[in-house]
Amino acid sequence: MKHLACSLIFFATASAWALDLPAREIFSRGINTWDGEILEIIKGRGATLGWYISAQREEDVTVSIEFTCPKPPDQEYQISFDGQDRFWTVPATKGTNWHRAKLGTFRARPGLPLLVLLVPPSNRKYEHPLRFRRLILESQTASNLTRAKAPEPPVLPDAAPGFGKKLTNMHPALAALDLRDDQLRRISGMAMRGAGELLFTTWKGDLLSFDLTKATNPPQFRLIAQGLSEPMGLAVSNGRLFVTEKNQATELIDADGDGKFEIYRCVSHEWPATLDYHEYLFGAVVKDEWLYFANSAAMAIRNTHNRQAYLRGSIIRAHIDTGKTEIVAGGLRTANGIGFGPDGSILVTDNQGEWLPGNKLVQLQPKAFYNFRSRPPWHPFDRPIATPPAVWLPHPEIAMSPTEPITLSKNWGPYAGQVLYGDATFGGLQRVFLEEVEGVLQGAVFPFSQGFRHLFNRFAFTPEGDLYAGGIARGSNQKFIADVSGLTRIRHTGKRVFEPLAARLRSNGIEIEFTQRLAPNTGWNPAGYFVTQWGYQATQTYGGQKVRHRRSEVRTATVSTDRRHVFLELPDLVENEIFRIRLPQSLQSAKGDSLWTGELWYTVNRIPKKHPGRIQSAPQQAMLAAEPFFRFSGKDTGSVMYQNYCAACHTLDGSKRIGPSFRSLAKATRQTFDPDGNKHTIKVDANYLRQSIVEPGAHVVEGYQNIMPPMAGLLRESQIDALVNYLLKLK
């Protein structure tokens, strides 16, 4: 990461060709305040200091800032220009005159609108504001750069579960059995020992055995080890047990064969650690005698100095015999899931947040850097252009806290070889199809199933293909945690289900494969596919940005001869963007089945050069549509916003989850605490709700923790309005 030496120029001579980006034109100010045309910045999180520009030709652009700051923050600002990031150490200024500092020189590309972002540091408030008036963009070519209107996010069609909204029910081809006893079991690691014994660890530090050959319900779990330190991963290799504890990878050894583990052998702890609550070792897989796991980043420090211990956010491997330890990859944030992908590759999930504008599924590659960072000293693998994920898992559309990925066994019918992952907040199971394009892994994520009691964190397959899934939760609501934590057996019943199965990128579009043949003369009308696309901009504050979020043209739709595939011609394919494809609920299979879900997100890392999809003229009768494929009433915008952004933590029925329920919210009275600990009595109205969305920490409801991220950087004003109106109308 390039670090800027600040050149401080007192009103430098302006270039002949300069473009102003005034403070007043930013997307959102967060909790920062206006003084006329001046933005007084005290905190980064929740604000989006951004503009779009466009360039007619490619050339270098120098970006400067006009500001005053007598007492600078002790953390750097991020300046991003079309995804190119630099850091700026703010110098102290004297007097009230405006100062100008050069932030960097960037390459502007012609064509697409380019996002320019100024990102203040971390989540900490600074008592002394940086007063900011404008950015100045200087180039050599007259009128090459112009300010562009921020693209309005596309108006989305009305939604239903599985079609623009989170699923609510269990997949028709799954059968689930909850295996609960009367103890709290927050399952943190899971593995099979032999064919008939399931082992799992709990967050509090127990290791339990479940004899699947004598499975009863209520289950009889046998405690076989205890006293582990916050284990978050468990692996069995040739009968040996490995646990990834908070600060140490450990082998549990039963030397005398009495069934008790009396030796806790330290395989490795060769990396720095602190007392931060969020420093865990996530996941555990053994491959070729090496134990792989992730050491997660600290989180409490975000509100203070924001310094990570060196090498946090790495994938580490330790040799199970010698203890030799190596850093495999860096730039992970909360990589709460490691599993084997197809062909023995290792897949890792990561949770969105700072430097992660979305959740991710990455394929582990040696010396890769996945983009999370904090402050210098940088990770040894840090680099300006991060290794892209195999699949983005957009937040909160299809993931919020993704957990372990697991490759489906051959007993899982059409889904065999695909990857499932759980989610400790969003819930359910999501399904990923992966393909290699030009040597790079990418693919699509599909909603698969909700309707489970537990929030799944870890998985293990039996040889027969039963999937055991362990749930977990965090927070202060013990009843909620107890309710969603525990063990579930999931079985694929083989029942026939109609849904999109896979999506493959072609040079000129995407081919969607279905589990069944489409009904004759259906699927041909391009109006039956609602497609949007965007890129991502990572920011050092929580959230990040969708860039150039827009509706995509679907030029043609071609149904294959076997009617199992539809090729969508997409003329605006762009690398490093995500396509979200909605199918109409009216689409039916040849057997008359309706779609279980009609949505997918495809990550375009590479566009295949010589692999076009087949385009064919539609039969005349196939283009007729008795009624519109999609409706755009806008009436459920608020409910979709609630479902996507709020429902994981706030119920509508009065029950408590991580946050307070929204039942009877309008005009209700809330006891709250401000950041200084002062108690307030607040009547819920539009202003309070808006503030709670933009700055959740301003008034935290009594009995709950201040853990909600501010949403101002994620939502447009119109979306916040829709959400507030929806909440005020709740009964």
Next chain:
Amino acid sequence: MKLGFPLLLAWLLSPMTVIAADDLPFDRTRINRYSLDGVVRSVAIRQGERIWFGYDLERATPFKVWRAPGERGDSGLKRGYTTKSVGTVLFEDKSKHDWKLRQGDSEHGMKTRYLGCTEGKGYFKFSWEFRHGSRRLKLSERVPIDGDRIVRELRVEGLKSGETLQLPTQAWKTPDGKSVNALSNSKWFRLVLP
């Protein structure tokens, strides 16, 4: 569906909760592996009813010994995912001194690697490896669980003739009150807190 009595009785008697193995090692009331007193990689062990040892695993040495208040020995820890010692401090080593290898007149610092811990019958044992160049020494330390005085036992393997392993602190004595600066052979050394 009606349950017959034998079936009902069996159901009532069936264990609903965990079947606990007897005497499972690493009982948290005796051994706590969460971070203690701000030392990230540490272990707390209870000796007897009320004496607690706090070990710094990266320095390979106890950094605190304290007596728990009250009758319950496990009251010596304020618990959570990080723990704090509670009670009367009997020994504390804030020096950050490490073990040293003495060869003749020269002393060498060594890279310390924690190898793990074992709970055996009546004792708790730690193992470390020290490295100096190609040299490797193994340090074992036992804490008797039911000791009637504050006692620990140490043994080093791999020393050559004329070499000694210098202790980080000289606060511990032999049972007959002699000072101990170093370990000089592969016998077990018994040290007590005066």
